[in-house]
Amino acid sequence: MTQDFEFLNRLGVINVAGLIKIAKVVKQRFSFSVSIILGILTACLAAPLLAPYDPYKIAAGLPFLGPSRAHLFGTDDLGRDLFSRVLYGGRITLLIAIAATVIALVLGTLWGVMAGIRRGWVDEFLMRTADSTMAIPQILFALVCISAVGASVISLPLVVGFLLSPTTARMARSAVVTELNEDYVVAATASGLTRNRLIMTEVMPNIAPQLLVQLSINAASAVMLEATLSFIGLGIQPPNASWGTLMLQGYAKIWNTSWFVFFPALAVTITILAFNSYGERIRVSLDSRKSSS
């Protein structure tokens, strides 16, 4: 009798699981956080069209002007238009963040999937390496790397991407290990699939939603790390400006012209919040799937 109920229950679960896995993740595309992310991305990409002034032009207005209709975010110490500078700064910050996120995803996934499928000493070696990498304070590690090779749009994504990859690797490994124990993966093994095909057709598509969560969280961390590095002077160098650099410049004048630091900081905050809440939403939708099964 109980078996019959269990059967019904399971049947229901599979319906829910399948629907959520396919439809719900897609639905997230239209959430509020995604529109924010897309909005910021478009604004920064379209900076040449949107920016009212040349961000590098000195004395576009008087120095230290407060926010007004002519200068939405005010002007800085050299009279440059801050709104234009935040838009252009966003391009650099987001470029670095996106590149770093992609690097972290690719490196971390390879790292974790390798550990998850090989197990044994390979697993042990790869995961202990990940642990030791995570044990080094991120800023300290970045500091050493950047001072060795110099800050540029090449070195920053590489360093930030590498710093984010061990967390991704851990997540990917645990997802792969869980997935390999799923009945349908064992069933696919039993029908003679090679290990590589198994990984490509059964495991990867099923861990993709989890990777998407990690991608989103990584993007937030990457924006944060880039801003932090720039803020302590290890990021993009003037006259180019990222949000971090702008915050560094504004911070010096925080007591007199607070908007100077406020707007770039606001941009960073909103972006990080949007990425995090997007990740959180996917995670929750995945959790409801897991908890019901």
Added chain:
Amino acid sequence: MKPADNKLNALSVRNLSVSVPARGGRVLAVDNISFDLPIGKKIGVVGESGSGKSLTALALMRLIKDPVQVDAGEIFMGGKDIMKLSAKEFLPYRGGEIAMIYQDPMSALNPIMRIGEQIIESIRVHSPMSKQAARKIAIDQLGSVGIPEPEKRIDSYPFEMSGGMLQRVVIAIALSGNAKVLIADEATTALDVSTQERVLTLIDKTATERGLSVLLITHDLGVAAQYADEILVMYAGRIVEHGQVQQVFSRSVHPYTRALLDSKCDYTLDVTKPIKSIAGQPPRPDNRPSGCVFAPRCDFAEPACSASIPLLSAHGDAMAACFRADELIFNQEVR
């Protein structure tokens, strides 16, 4: 046990032992079992949970993973010991020579892949061909396992189908490599009773049509009686009785088989009759009694039963692992 004969038998298992880790070492979950699966026959493997049925099935597919281990044993298929093959050499056997149908079809299919793709994939693993060609075969196969409108259903996702339908898909996948041996591991446990019947009939029909040899693992004695040619009774990792279905159900030799048959409830006879149970619990794998594992629960046990392990041997037309088998058969006949 006779030496393995690959002309008569699709599968021969000799002295297979599978161990699982336990406190202070390893214990045998499958303890030195041997049997033959004749070509074109169906063997029903029955036993309680934990009697080693499923581990035996997994060992045949070489799907035993750490920390569970195959300690010893030979499994002959087509004259070759498949346990001695390298992983790469064994790959074509999976699905190609020996295929498996799973207990729970709802979890045996990839939830985010169309069922068609999953069938096509396993067809192409065993015979390389274009996707279009494989798709045609897949549609045929879906039709042959009784799925209506296969050309439409092939593009369904698993969550769009019922449990019975999914089990048919799983069967289609199992058949896609033209395997000669089919293992059905509790294949209908997750289905409701009327669907069970239909799925089992399908397995039965397909096996007869294709001349497949089937290992029907179940804890439902009725299912085994109806669909199997031979019955293999397992208890605590050992085979306690093996014989033709007629013999096992009407003239069982081993006390455990008898107790198992007695505990079956049959409402057609007398609803008020209490269901007999076997006293005690099956022994935990890490705390097995020495000698005959069934002795502590056996009505006929005597001191000799706990002294040494009875081996599976012929008693009349049956094979049983019991020291008192001949005596019990005699008593039965006298009675």
